[in-house]
Amino acid sequence: MTIPRRSWRAAGTLAAAAVVGLTGAVLTAGPAAAHTPTWDVTCTEVSLHLTAYNDDVTNQVTVTVDGKDLLPTETFGKGFDKTIALPEHDKPLTVRLVVKAGDGDQYSRDESKQAPECEATQEPTSTPTETKPSETPTTATPAPTATPSETASSSAPAAATPSPSSPDLAETGSSSATPIIGGAAVAVLLAGGGIMWSVRKRRTAQH
DSSP states (O other): OOOOHHHHHHHHHHHHHHHHHHHHHHHHHHOOOOOHEEEEEEEEEEEEEEOOOOSSOOOOEEEEETEEEEEEEEEEEEEEEEEEEEOSSOOOOEEEEEEEEOOOOGGGGGEEEEEEOOOOOOOOOOOOOOOOOOOOOOOOOOOOOOOOSSSOOOOOOOOOOOOSSSSSOOOOOOOOOOOHHHHHHHHHHHHHHHHHHHHHHHHHHOO
């Protein structure tokens, strides 16, 4: 039994088409399985690990916190790895990751996670020490002063005795020159009286 050539040609065409279709499916599934965006959010930071992306195109990544840019749009190739600190917060934050793949929107990501509030670390409070009242200071009674001795100290300086060379003290009392002085005084009085008498006599004679 012989098979017509047309049947062989038809079978070859179908086989070629199947191979091409299978190859396309494998190529299509390869990049889809290769894109691996991994990221993690804690109360203090955001960790990004984007791996196995197409290096022949331009990929973009953006991170926002409550609508504000935490990581402005950056471009990357095959991979992107970065850790970003979160601002201080007293309530949960909404962190959004946007990855735009340059080889198709089907490989892009738009995800959001919550950054919890960090628990405040309380320092142990030390128990205040009780302050005891200070004891009332006792006033010491002053010791009585020693009674001064009635007897003069033996170290007191003795009365100075005049040296023989010091000048004689002035004499007090009567002296042998007293009569002479008295006589001179009487003579002076008599002379004065005589002068007064002569003056009065002259004045009388002139009148």
